[in-house]
Amino acid sequence: GEDVEQSLFLSVREGDSSVINCTYTDSSSTYLYWYKQEPGAGLQLLTYIFSNMDMKQDQRLTVLLNKKDKHLSLRIADTQTGDSAIYFCAEGLTGGGNKLTFGTGTQLKVEL
Amino acid sequence: NAGVTQTPKFQVLKTGQSMTLQCAQDMNHNSMYWYRQDPGMGLRLIYYSASEGTTDKGEVPNGYNVSRLNKREFSLRLESAAPSQTSVYFCASSDGGRPGNTIYFGEGSWLTVV
Numbered sequence: 001g002e003d004v005e006q007s008l009f010l011s012v013r014e015g016d017s018s019v020i021n022c023t024y025t026d027s028s029s030t031y032l033y034w035y036k037q038e039p040g041a042g043l044q045l046l047t048y049i050f051s052n053m054d055m056k057q058d059q060r061l062t063v064l065l066n067k068k069d070k071h072l073s074l075r076i077a078d079t080q081t082g083d084s085a086i087y088f089c090a091e092g093l094t095g096g097g098n099k100l101t102f103g104t105g106t107q108l109k110v111e112l
Numbered sequence: 113n114a115g116v117t118q119t120p121k122f123q124v125l126k127t128g129q130s131m132t133l134q135c136a137q138d139m140n141h142n143s144m145y146w147y148r149q150d151p152g153m154g155l156r157l158i159y160y161s162a163s164e165g166t167t168d169k170g171e172v173p174n175g176y177n178v179s180r181l182n183k184r185e186f187s188l189r190l191e192s193a194a195p196s197q198t199s200v201y202f203c204a205s206s207d208g209g210r211p212g213n214t215i216y217f218g219e220g221s222w223l224t225v226v
Contacts, residue, residue, distance in 0.1 A: 004154070008152065040219075040220075041219055041220070042116075042202055042217035042218050042219045042220055043155070043202070043204075043217040044217070045214050045215070045216075088154060088155070099145070099157055099160055099170065100155075100157075100215065102147075102154040102155040102156075103154050104152055104153060104154045105154055
């Protein structure tokens with residue numbers, strides 16, 4: 001079955017790097033996604049990575065994928081207070097009709 | 113840029129009442145989705161519609177019905193609301209059913225059943 005797990009909370013100081021981790025169980029995943037949810041808002045796509053890639057970098061964001069261990073991480077460099085939000089990883093499956101399975105979300109708190 | 117619009121944003125229902133959540137997208141997307149979000153459980157798919165005229169059950173369909181009225185609109189109906197349906201509901205859409213197509217979310221509808 002499909003199961004995506006994340007730690008619930010992460011607290012970092014402004015200017016530090018944040019690393020949010022995610023593990024998934026379904027080996028047929030084709031794309032893995034990171035979404036950001038700010039308070040009272042919907043989910044916003046941050047980035048995604050195709051399952052045959054190991055790394056993707058997009059400005060302050062770096063996504064690392066270890067397909068052998070089914071582990072995905074999102075690194076945010078120079079974390080700012082505006083990065084405080086809930087971050088969800090999600091997996092899309094082959095033949096899944098683009099239905100995503102979401103993790104439980106990690107609440108990132110950035111302290112001054 | 114409206115994107116995905118859902119109404120109402122907030123609703124309080126009594127147990128047993130019925131209501132319909134409305135969703136519309138203006139991006140000419142083929143696929144539309146309804147998710148619910150509960151604390152500590154992420155988002156779970158209720159129903160989805162791969163294209164106009166088709167609907168399929170997701171992970172948690174019990175207690176809900178959907179209608180894909182046309183390409184733009186996808187409504188979610190609670191026939192007899194229960195406290196377990198207290199949740200935040202998100203409508204979403206994407207250009208197609210292929211992995212990698214970006215899914216765009218509405219801003220959410222907060223539903224409380226008392």
